[in-house]
Amino acid sequence: MVADVDILFTAHRDGVFRYLSRIVGQGDASELTQEVFLRVARGPLPPAEPGARRAWIFSIARNLALNHVRDDRRRGVAVELAERPAAATQELSAALAEALDRLASLDRDVFLMREASGLSYDEIAAACELTLDAVRSRLHRARLQLRASLERPIRSSSVPTVRLYDRTRSDGS
């Protein structure tokens, strides 16, 4: 059991942290990430399918984030850049941080689970208790809204490269 939790922590802490950091801010996300895995350690683990477990961990993270925001009335800091982005992406990053805060919270959760944490549609559906079609629709709506809000910075930014996958951020599933 302890070994299982240890493996889950190593595999998913970064993804959980990235998701939480955009909702509650980086400082609180660090604490909440630990809280997520404390809860994982306390409860019985679900069946050992990696996807199911990841979805379950993210459902815990989402509930904790919702409680955190509800209790403390703290939203993600509007412009909080995790690292110092290249100048080319600075305007886009700042505008994106604000645009994310304007999304409906469930749409934002779906978007961040996909883009910041790399969950599959199935995993997002399980974590957010949605159907697959609802995940696709909400993700598409979030993207359209962000694209509309950020049209100018997206088109004017000189992002040097784009890529389908970021191998440095794979979360072990």
Next chain:
Amino acid sequence: MTGPEATAPEPVAEPYAVVEAFLDGEAVDPHSLRHALAEPAVRDHLVDLLVLREGVRAITPGSWSSSRAATGGSRLRWLAAAAAVLVALSAGYYTGQRTVVASEPRGGETIVAVESMPAPPRPTQVIRLERGVNWTDGPTGK
């Protein structure tokens, strides 16, 4: 639930659904993908989403551990402050305990620390009272 949370989004139009599924690493039919990518608007959509993805990368931290390292300084400051408060509270409690023990009454006696009392002021005038002049003894003895 009200507002956008409760609103069921519109179904995604086929070419966009295919290209987004491809973007997200889901399995797609190659014929559908080729068909979708033939539309300039869908190609623009794909490229914009890739740029958006780079923006998301820029505003999300890489890892939990690096975040902890980044916030380690402030955590140390909090720990130092907490330790200082703890020491102050302990010292206050200890001092309070000693004061209580020292000032506890023993067997109903009142202990006065005479050495520590200030000297009384010196008299500025002396009034002498004489029996028969300033007072007389009555039947009650005064």
